[in-house]
Amino acid sequence: MEGFLIFSISVLTLAFVYVILCLALNIECGVAGMWDLGIVSYFGVGAYSYAILVAPAAASYQHYLFGFELNPVFGILLAVTMGGISAYLIGLPSLRLRREYFLITTIAFSEVLRITFSNENWLTNGVAGIYNIEQPLKTFFSPDIYLILLFIVFFVFAIITYFIVSRLSNSTYGLSLKALRENESLAKTARIEPSKQYHSVYVFTGCLAGLSGALYVWLNTLIVPTQFTPNVTFFVWTALIIGGIGNNKGAFLGAIFFVILLETLSFLNLSAELALVISSLRIALVGLALILILRFLPNGLISEKPRFL
Amino acid sequence: MDIFIYGLVTGSILLICALGFSMTLKTEGFINVAHGQMLMLGAYYALGLTYIGFPFIIAAFLSVLFCGFTGLLFQRVLFKPIKGNGILVQLFTSVGLAYMINGLVGAIAGKRMLSFDIPIARVIKVGDVYLVTPYEFMILVIVLITVLILHLFLQYSILGKNIRAVADNQELAKIRGINPDRCSDLVWFIASSLAGLGGIFLGILGAVHLNMGWQQIVMILSVTVLGGLGSIYGVMLAGLLLGFAMEFGLLVFSSNYRTAIAFGVIILVLVIRPEGLQSLWQSKGREN
Numbered sequence: 001m002e003g004f005l006i007f008s009i010s011v012l013t014l015a016f017v018y019v020i021l022c023l024a025l026n027i028e029c030g031v032a033g034m035w036d037l038g039i040v041s042y043f044g045v046g047a048y049s050y051a052i053l054v055a056p057a058a059a060s061y062q063h064y065l066f067g068f069e070l071n072p073v074f075g076i077l078l079a080v081t082m083g084g085i086s087a088y089l090i091g092l093p094s095l096r097l098r099r100e101y102f103l104i105t106t107i108a109f110s111e112v113l114r115i116t117f118s119n120e121n122w123l124t125n126g127v128a129g130i131y132n133i134e135q136p137l138k139t140f141f142s143p144d145i146y147l148i149l150l151f152i153v154f155f156v157f158a159i160i161t162y163f164i165v166s167r168l169s170n171s172t173y174g175l176s177l178k179a180l181r182e183n184e185s186l187a188k189t190a191r192i193e194p195s196k197q198y199h200s201v202y203v204f205t206g207c208l209a210g211l212s213g214a215l216y217v218w219l220n221t222l223i224v225p226t227q228f229t230p231n232v233t234f235f236v237w238t239a240l241i242i243g244g245i246g247n248n249k250g251a252f253l254g255a256i257f258f259v260i261l262l263e264t265l266s267f268l269n270l271s272a273e274l275a276l277v278i279s280s281l282r283i284a285l286v287g288l289a290l291i292l293i294l295r296f297l298p299n300g301l302i303s304e305k306p307r308f309l
Numbered sequence: 310m311d312i313f314i315y316g317l318v319t320g321s322i323l324l325i326c327a328l329g330f331s332m333t334l335k336t337e338g339f340i341n342v343a344h345g346q347m348l349m350l351g352a353y354y355a356l357g358l359t360y361i362g363f364p365f366i367i368a369a370f371l372s373v374l375f376c377g378f379t380g381l382l383f384q385r386v387l388f389k390p391i392k393g394n395g396i397l398v399q400l401f402t403s404v405g406l407a408y409m410i411n412g413l414v415g416a417i418a419g420k421r422m423l424s425f426d427i428p429i430a431r432v433i434k435v436g437d438v439y440l441v442t443p444y445e446f447m448i449l450v451i452v453l454i455t456v457l458i459l460h461l462f463l464q465y466s467i468l469g470k471n472i473r474a475v476a477d478n479q480e481l482a483k484i485r486g487i488n489p490d491r492c493s494d495l496v497w498f499i500a501s502s503l504a505g506l507g508g509i510f511l512g513i514l515g516a517v518h519l520n521m522g523w524q525q526i527v528m529i530l531s532v533t534v535l536g537g538l539g540s541i542y543g544v545m546l547a548g549l550l551l552g553f554a555m556e557f558g559l560l561v562f563s564s565n566y567r568t569a570i571a572f573g574v575i576i577l578v579l580v581i582r583p584e585g586l587q588s589l590w591q592s593k594g595r596e597n
Contacts, residue, residue, distance in 0.1 A: 035397075093576065093579075093580045094576075094579075096580065097579055097580075100340065100534075101534065101579055103340070104530050104531070104533075104534045104575070104579070105575070105576055105579050107527060107530065108527070108530075108531060108572040108575050108576055109572070109576065111527050111568065111569070111572050112569050112572045112573065112576075115565070115566060115568060115569040116569070118565070119563070119565045119566065229523070230523070230527065231523065234342075234404055237401065237404070238401070238404065238405075241401055245397075276419065276420065277416045279415075280411075280412045280413070280414075280415030280416040280420070281412055281413075281416045282412065283408050283409075283411055283412035283415065284408060284409045284411070284412025284413050284416065285412070286405075286408050286412075287404075287405040287406060287407065287408025287409035287410075287411075287412060288405065288409055289405075290401060290402070290404060290405030290408065291387060291402055291405035291406065291409070294391065294394075294398050294401055294402050294405065295390065295391060295402070298394060298398055
């Protein structure tokens with residue numbers, strides 16, 4: 001296949017992972033209005049759950065005890081479950097807080113998790129990470145076909161997530177979340193229980209983030225703790241803000257737009273030295289885009305549609 | 310004794326890094342994520358100035374000033390026009406700014422770990438007890454002086470009083486004829502130069518690298534929360550406390566978990582007493 005085609009397909013495949021993460025963030029932060037800066041926690045937990053279940057047993061120079069070489073389906077299921085469970089547990093203390101306090105607690109939890117990932121060698125092989133995690137069904141297809149297959153599978157995952165999330169945000173449940181976002185005391189008078197609603201949406205977000213973590217490892221075939229810095233959280237937030245916070249279509253397109261923005265420049269054939277400069281400038285470009293969007297299009301590319309007006 | 314001194318040094322650097330952040334939070338009302346990158350910028354300015362031939366002390370001094378003016382520029386160009394658009398807009402503009410600073414510095418300076426070209430110092434020895442290196446001692450002294458000056462400035466000078474008035478109640482301050490824009494400019498200048506100073510300290514004791522801003526901003530957030538959002542004296546106490554907590558925690562945990570200890574403390578504090586340390590000396594009526 002042509003180089004450029006392969007490149008764009010793999011960029012879009014990666015974009016679909018971000019789409020799921022972005023949709024998860026949108027229902028939590030866009031629809032329910034929570035200020036979560038710790039979404040990378042469940043992304044990481046999901047990714048490690050998948051990796052540990054699917055990876056082959058450790059070689060002599062590696063330290064992790066587990067590596068079950070199980071079917072990736074179990075890996076994905078465990079990733080979703082563990083993402084949800086970790087969100088439930090983190091939610092227990094942190095959901096008692098609001099706004100800035102909630103934001104800081106969640107980011108603190110995500111850092112504690114990342115530091116744990118890089119130090120507990122028996123579980124995660126530490127900073128060296130786990131390599132050679134086999135992609136499911138890889139052996140049955142030629143690399144080109146597999147690339148397209150991966151693209152389709154990830155696309156299906158993203159579309160399914162999109163439909164679930166948009167159904168949910170337009171359901172009575174979603175409306176109750178929006179009510180809480182707009183006016184918590186007023187929502188209480190309509191018999192909406194804040195703590196219950198917040199906790200459930202938090203767990204739901206955790207499940208989705210866990211799923212996208214598993215897909216991320218599937219795509220990359222390796223996992224290292226540096227993939228799970230707060231940077232991921234900020235990237236997803238940036239994508240959501242570019243797309244339009246509160247709007248699921250916006251979240252979908254924002255994630256794709258963002259990944260394209262981030263990855264396009266890396267296609268150019270450059271000398272190593274120049275490539276380093278470009279990779280830094282890319283980050284600056286993302287920053288500039290974020291600033292400009294916030295200044296001139298504060299609701300993002302597609303803004304949330306008001307209902308019942 | 311060693312641990313006490315390490316705690317003091319770690320704590321006072323944290324304090325300087327968090328002070329400016331806390332000031333912008335208090336007067337501008339949002340979380341300035343770019344503050345971490347201002348630390349990095351300070352260290353890189355100093356590095357660049359020594360590179361073109363300035364002696365280290367002068368380079369450090371100029372770098373602090375440059376940082377202040379850079380902060381002022383950001384306030385005028387980026388933050389003033391969006392004032393009043395909501396906290397999230399301001400917060401994420403600062404995230405965008407953080408990416409821009411990080412990217413531009415990375416493009417110019419590269420991604421290698423760098424360090425200041427200063428001679429290695431011996432530990433000062435008093436009797437049989439090893440105390441601090443001269444650098445650490447200088448840092449402690451400068452931190453002490455800076456904190457004192459800031460305290461006197463905020464408590465007794467007219468400009469400082471204006472800043473506190475605007476932070477407390479902007480509308481009321483306006484009625485009294487205080488110009489909030491000028492206060493904002495001043496706060497940005499002070500906060501950014503404090504960040505530059507903190508960055509240089511970090512560079513002296515460790516290395517100068519591109520990720521130092523991102524690493525520090527999470528710590529700064531923690532210190533600020535522990536102190537009670539936007540309370541300057543709370544932050545001073547919190548910086549020292551966290552410094553001690555991190556160093557004493559090493560007695561129990563492995564050193565890889567140094568920062569995790571700090572976050573653990575924060576989570577605990579938030580769950581027990583969300584208002585932070587400032588609630589210790591503020592009216593009891595506000596507790597729940």
